[in-house]
Every structure is written in structure tokens, then in C-alpha cells.
Amino acid sequence: MSSPHIDIPDPSFLTSPPPFPLSITPIDWASTQIPEYTDRAAFTIANVLTPAECAQLTALAESSAGVEQGPWPPALVRGPGGEVHRPGYRNSGRIIWRNQTIADRIWARCASADGLQERLAVVPQDYGRVRRGEWRFRRVNDRMSFLRYTAGQYFQPHTDGPYCYETDESRFQTFYTLQLYLGDSAAGGGGLVGGETSFLSLDRKRRVDVEPRAGSVLIFQHENLLHEGAEVKEGVKFAMRTDVLYEWVADEKPKNAKRTRKF
Ligand SMILES: O=C(O)CCC(=O)C(=O)O
Numbered sequence: 001m002s003s004p005h006i007d008i009p010d011p012s013f014l015t016s017p018p019p020f021p022l023s024i025t026p027i028d029w030a031s032t033q034i035p036e037y038t039d040r041a042a043f044t045i046a047n048v049l050t051p052a053e054c055a056q057l058t059a060l061a062e063s064s065a066g067v068e069q070g071p072w073p074p075a076l077v078r079g080p081g082g083e084v085h086r087p088g089y090r091n092s093g094r095i096i097w098r099n100q101t102i103a104d105r106i107w108a109r110c111a112s113a114d115g116l117q118e119r120l121a122v123v124p125q126d127y128g129r130v131r132r133g134e135w136r137f138r139r140v141n142d143r144m145s146f147l148r149y150t151a152g153q154y155f156q157p158h159t160d161g162p163y164c165y166e167t168d169e170s171r172f173q174t175f176y177t178l179q180l181y182l183g184d185s186a187a188g189g190g191g192l193v194g195g196e197t198s199f200l201s202l203d204r205k206r207r208v209d210v211e212p213r214a215g216s217v218l219i220f221q222h223e224n225l226l227h228e229g230a231e232v233k234e235g236v237k238f239a240m241r242t243d244v245l246y247e248w249v250a251d252e253k254p255k256n257a258k259r260t261r262k263f
């Protein structure tokens with residue numbers, strides 16, 4: 001499903017370099033309550049967008065859905081027969097805005113962070129499985145999911161699943177979630193209390209909270225990272241989620257080894 005075309009009022013929106021040099025802060029699992037996640041990729045990048053750019057982006061998403069004056073449609077979850085509303089599990093508003101240009105510009109900002117492109121260039125080898133190629137970074141998904149949580153709303157613990165598709169020539173799959181926070185928690189000067197993105201131990205008793213900061217990005221692997229959108233206690237939480245997309249590139253077939261005669 002494609003989104004209706006909307007004009008970006010300022011054609012240069014998000015085309016400039018980020019306001020500050022960006023750097024990656026990996027979650028140092030070993031020093032948290034969940035040290036057993038040490039080999040799992042999760043990191044934040046601060047100041048990818050300015051607070052003013054966050055507000056502009058949210059307004060654009062709202063205009064893509066025509067909800068500037070009204071409530072956001074509820075976020076749905078995948079059920080056996082299609083998407084269903086399960087507010088006991090996932091309770092927030094959501095606008096899906098498909099726009100590759102804007103997704104690419106957000107990615108270009110992120111990609112200026114030292115070492116990020118190298119880190120995400122290829123999905124690490126899955127030892128123990130026979131591989132005859134590799135998953136190579138292609139882009140971030142054009143499907144941007146804007147999330148709006150008001151007081152009392154949440155997204156219960158889950159792991160993010162991959163999005164996969166095939167063309168005649170290639171296979172594509174997402175391996176990482178990219179979440180951009182569009183508003184600040186109270187600790188960052190905003191009105192939001194609660195609403196952290198929290199990673200959870202499998203018994204759900206231990207947690208590592210990532211606090212929303214306007215313009216900061218959280219990237220984490222889909223696989224084996226239980227997390228939740230913690231309940232918002234006060235204020236409103238805005239975020240945008242998309243995914244990092246890879247293409248399967250098969251190894252070149254070994255050329256028929258030349259027969260050499262042994263004398
Ligand atoms: O709102 C959050 O912080 C988490 C959202 C999330 O987990 C998701 O969209 O898959």
C-alpha cells in the first residue's frame with residue numbers, strides 16, 4: 001500500500017548535515033542488569049535531528065494521514081487473518097507513511113555517525129549454518145511507522161520480526177529496527193514521563209531503559225532482543241520506527257578450476 005503523495009513544503013528538509021558531529025553509543029550490556037545480552041547489537045545516536053525538525057517531521061506524517069485536527073488511528077498488530085486491534089497488547093496511535101526520500105534523508109543523517117555504515121554493512125555471519133553469500137545493507141525501509149502514545153498507553157513486551165520480500169532477481173530482509181524519538185522525556189526538558197523503550201530479560205524481571213530524547217535514534221537487532229514501549233505516565237510520546245533492509249548477495253560461483261597436467 002502506498003501513501004498519498006504530499007508535498008514537502010521545504011524541499012531541502014533534512015538534506016543538510018546534522019547540526020553536530022554524531023557518534024554511536026553502544027549499550028554496554030555487561031554493566032547493565034542484563035549482562036547476558038552482551039553479544040546483541042543495540043546502540044543510540046544522539047542529535048540526529050533537531051527538536052524543530054522532529055516537530056516538522058511529525059506534522060508531515062500527520063498531513064500524510066490527514067489527521068492534523070483529529071485522533072491518530074490505533075496501531076494494529078499482525079494476526080492470523082490480517083491486522084487486528086489488540087489494545088491489551090499494543091495501545092497507541094500509529095500513522096504509516098511510506099516515503100523513501102524522507103527515510104533516506106534520515107538514514108543519511110544517521111550514516112554520518114562515525115563507524116555506523118561499517119557496523120551495519122553486512123549482517124554478521126551466522127556460524128553453524130552453511131552460507132553461500134551474505135546479506136548486504138541496501139537502505140532503510142520506506143515504511144515509516146509514526147507512533148503516538150498518550151498517558152496510559154504502551155506496547156507490551158515483544159521481539160521485532162523481520163520484513164521480507166522477493167523480486168525476480170533478489171531477496172530482501174530487515175535485520176535491525178531503527179527508532180527515532182520525536183519528543184523529549186522530562187529528563188531531557190520535555191513533558192513526557194515514562195514511555196521508555198525498555199529491553200527486558202527473558203524472565204522480564206530485569207530491564208534496561210532507553211529514554212526518549214528528541215532527535216535521538218536507537219538501532220537494535222531484531223533477533224533475540226525482548227523489549228517494550230513502557231507505559232506513558234504523563235505527556236505524549238512521539239517516535240518513528242523503520243527497519244534496516246538487506247539484500248542477499250550470493251557468492252560468485254567458483255569458476256571451473258582449470259585442469260592442469262602434472263608431469
Ligand atoms: O515505542 C517504543 O518505544 C517501542 C516501539 C516498538 O517496539 C516497535 O514499534 O516495535
Ligand SMILES: [Fe+2]
Nearest residue numbers: 158159160227
Ligand atoms: Fe518493537
